Amino acid sequence: MVNDSATGAASGTGSDGVDVFEEHRPVLLGVAYRMLGRVTDAEDVVQEAWLRWSAADRAAVREPRAYLVRTTTRLAVDRLRRIRSRREAYVGPWLPEPLVTDYGHTVADGAERVMLSESVSMAVLVVLESLSPLERAVFVLREAFGLPYGEIAETLDRGEAAVRQLAARARRHVAERTPRFEVDPEQRRKLTERFLAAATEGDLDGLLAVLAPDARLVGDGGGRAKAPLRTITGADKVARFLAAISRTPIPDPEIAPLELNGGPALLATSGGRPFAVFALDVADGLVRSVYIVSNPEKLAHLAR
Template sequence: MEPVTTETATDVFEAHRPVLLGVAYRMLGRVADAEDVVQEAWLRWSGSDRGDVREPRGYLVRITTRLAIDRLRQIKARGETYVGPWLPEPYVTDFGDTVPDTAERAVLADSVSLAVLVVLESLSPLERAVFVLREAFAFPYADIAAMLDRGEPAVRQLAGRARKHVEERRPRYEVDPVQRRDLTERFLAAAANGDLEGLMELLAPDVRLVGDSGGKSRAPLRVLQSADKVGRFLVGAAQKGVPDFSLRFLELNGGPAVLVMSGGKPDSVFQLDVADGRVQAVYIVRNPDKLHSLAAP
């Protein structure tokens, strides 16, 4: 194999960066941590002897996955307590033309959804790695085993255990982006106008509202459940208002979402899960530490 020049090494890495960032984010649920892991992967790639690397994608995913496992273990070892409900950091997802297949787009979107990432938090680092590599990126078991230095039977066992855990705990929601966008717009209009009756028509009877503030902004410190509780909370929040606000629609975590800006800075993110024409879950991220990556225009 011919020696890989620095320019070629950079080109190869950049070509695979979206996949590496996707793996790292699904492993960690934090954009900054995922970017740090990918940067460390670059340092190892650029400083290594690449003469024997025949499959750069697998090699780079292996480095990234191992670094993400180490980072996840460090986070868990710290045993930090979080104030109120926890949600992943919002992640801009725009697959563009890089994922033309509709089925593949649906799998990638589902694997990065807020609901699934919350469930993944309860897996062990190894289980999470196997689940992400297998379910989101369809790596063969033999490749995953090589990446993790585990036997293939052990990897299959980890995959089965992780899949069962996720299937038992994940909510089942529709992923039709058109319906989600339509309901999101109607939901926002009703909430902004303090229209409790209009909200009640949109909310499922057992709708859940999960607000993530990390104790650094105003948000419920417990999950609210029932249309009445969620509707009244939203109307009350709208009455208090957000100064000098504007709204931006964008795709976050595989689905339509709304970024609320206040004074030119990110204030909060709203995203809905829908099924049967009703809002089943409302996610609100208000922790300012999780909104930094959305500050750019």
């Protein structure tokens, strides 16, 4: 699967290709995570891409980045098709695996800061789940990474006209389901602190003061941890649910704010081990959505 049409630099330094691959790893992880919504799956796909790269005739690869992005995308599309049936049988709502985007050791780093964009937010990733694998690939490559349609068409082995149609359909689908709001970072930080104080104290009035009237709460326990099996809608119901879980006895609890998926979030630990993540969708000075991930499989990477 050598790129015989792209132009550019030679395959780079290092006879084993490690330097070149590591240079592009952040981009590859960014593509794979957006395609799959799981850090662990993204890492597996990038590892597969490395095996393909290490076995390739790299002297014939004229543009390593294009080759690696194409390889990673195709692997991610194949994996997404395989795991779709598992997600259809998932217990309760399915949420993306939380991605830390404010720590130096995460895939958020790299020359282009590929993970710090709107397309990695919880809200957008949830919507991307409703796209077909090809629509999702086109959206990710075009909207998140700005690849030209011709390169996307080559990556997916489709005609450029067909790719443009897929892009328009995916863009329209995402826009209809994820309204955009301008959020001031300082306002968001203060609102997160108020939410944290009210949630940890079980302060019903405090929660109602920071929740939008039509706020919703989505929980993902995957059948492995306690979580609501349906979306909770309405500020009063969301506040009462949060106040109730704040009274649950937990040994050696600690809650800390951090940035997940480019937005404000709270990490809850017990004895130093993560047991829940609260990600917030903030707009117009209020919390519009609360995403709670408690499935232990989706939190294991945070312990690292």
